[in-house]
Amino acid sequence: MKTVICEQPGQLALAERAMPNPGPDDVLIRIRRVGICGTDFHIFTGNQPYLSYPRVMGHELAGIVEAAPAGARVKAGDQVYVMPYLSCGRCVACRAGKGNCCVNIRVLGVHTDGGMTEYLAVPQAFVFKADGVTLDEAAMLEFLAIGAHAVARADVRAAQRVLVVGAGPIGMAATIFAKLRGAEVSVLDGRADRLSVCAGALQADHTVLLDTTDAATDAAELAALTDNEFFDVVFDATGNVKAMERGLQFVAHGGKYVLVSIVSERISFADPEFHKRETTLLASRNATVADFETVLAAMRAGQIPTAALNTHVVELGNLPDEFPKLLKPDAGVIKALVAC
Template structure:
């Protein structure tokens, strides 16, 4: 079968590999769609830890074609979305319920072969069945939506909250929708690209800000801004040093800042601890998707999340390496890899 392989940092290509054979607890899944994530670009450039050689792709959906001898809950013919993050269940973090902080965490598409291939192996505990009537393209959005859900859960959004979302990529646009579903009445998205600002307003943002047009902090939290004094919650979704620096300045006194975007490992950002102390800000990270993948799959299946307008294009496995190796062009939100035309 064809697979998009990261052979080493900076070395990505399509290779022919053997179709994997499922172990007793595994499902062999024929991949229908797999999303290209910013993390895939970080992996290629060595900005995020991985274990090459490995097949990339951690946002996938597909049909079960073979089940291991110990698998009983999911049958061949079912459509599943895979939670790529495999915790050990034994370390102190797992034992305390912090499975996303597992000391032995392994991820499909990062540490073991993933969904940029015709077939992928998925442990049965990582598979979540979704309706056969659901567009498989939508199934590939369950993983990024789950990551956003974890961030929203930590943000503590209440009915009537004001929220600023920094970054207009797929994570930002999904977060806008989840913030509204969580009860926020004011959701402001900041991004440089006009097409993404328009899209944000179409999917639920009550206002958008162009950071190239002036001071974002003044525009949002200044005396004459959209929310004078600052918003209740800031969610950084861009994974850019500039927006991380802005985040604490946009929150009101007593507000919450959630860092959801992925910056390259080792990058530093200057912040002012006195400001965090004096205004008693809550600053937290949000890492992957502990115990929320089922909720994300149900949300996708319900139709409550707008997905179709977030899809920029579909590409083949042969086209995927060039897409991953290139910066996303202006206006692009999400690219889906479709392994087979069948």
């Protein structure tokens, strides 16, 4: 079967691998679509801290069941999505229903080989039906679920002022689900093209262009949008240390700061600023089964502009040549999908 392998940073290769040999608890899936995530870009550029090479990338997965164990909730021919966070089910987090932050987590495409291949065997506990949506949409469930999880973590409520910092796919996902909860959503980013998508397709209430020459300019604009009170909830989806440290200043007194992105470096805040606001600081990692179900229901209801989010499709066999092009800002990528 055809498989794309990231052999080392900057090097993808198309190879032939043997078909997987499913275990007694595994579902064999014919992979049909793979979403390309920021994690995959980081793997390719050598900036993923939890990975060893070579690695088959790909954790945003949709496909068709080839074979399933007797009694499984899916059967041959079903269209499915994969929850790629392979949790142990035994640790302190799993016992609390938080498999998304399992102590022993193995994420497909990061800690173990993922889905940029034609067939994949996955434990049945992590394979779910994707009825009522297209294969393209099913492959977009995972990144949207991360945004839905962050919004749920923050318990965003109607009429709250919400700021999303970073208008990549995860930031857009947080925007979508904050809007669905009735919040007034502002988005801050340095790319006018992505802000345009947020204002149009995602119906963000306000967009603010990051001023890279004078930070006071965009801060003043955000202050003006909120009568100098700033935001009840701020989400950081930048993956940038300076942005994560700066974002605290946009949190209202009594507000919440949610770090959706992750960096391998330390981040710090001025304690007086953190303390005087009585800030609630939250990490948001991965997503839960409930978050995937939230996204699936919203997709079925036509509440997610998936056509606007899916900007590029690449055939699996062409991926080694096409992948570097997707990294370029002028490519205009929001969500690229691999067709297998």
